[in-house]
Amino acid sequence: xxKILRFELVPGADEAAFLEADKQVQAEYSYQQPGLVxxxxxxxxxxxxxxxGLWRSAEAAAAADQAWGQDPVTAAYMRFVAPDSAxxxxxxxxx
Numbered sequence: 467x468x469k470i471l472r473f474e475l476v477p478g479a480d481e482a483a484f485l486e487a488d489k490q491v492q493a494e495y496s497y498q499q500p501g502l503v504x505x506x507x508x509x510x511x512x513x514x515x516x517x518x519g520l521w522r523s524a525e526a527a528a529a530a531d532q533a534w535g536q537d538p539v540t541a542a543y544m545r546f547v548a549p550d551s552a553x554x555x556x557x558x559x560x561x
Contacts, residue, residue, distance in 0.1 A: 467527045469521065469556050488507050492507075502519060
């Protein structure tokens with residue numbers, strides 16, 4: 467399962483502080499979730515961001531999604547994300 471989060475930072479956000487929050491989410495939350503194979507964050511030329519997660523199963527991704535909103539590390543991270551800009555897509559690997 468591949469999950470893609472696309473978003474913009476809130477206006478005036480400190481990009482360096484966001485990247486620190488991203489590192490914290492990666493180390494203290496994401497890689498603690500059963501079934502996560504890989505997570506990466508990237509910024510486009512247009513200023514939009516993308517986080518791509520590769521999961522062993524859709525069930526593992528769904529469990530992490532449910533826990534996301536209950537974790538203080540992820541709550542701090544989401545303060546940087548412009549809510550109206552965020553979209554999440556999921557893809558099932560084939561072949």
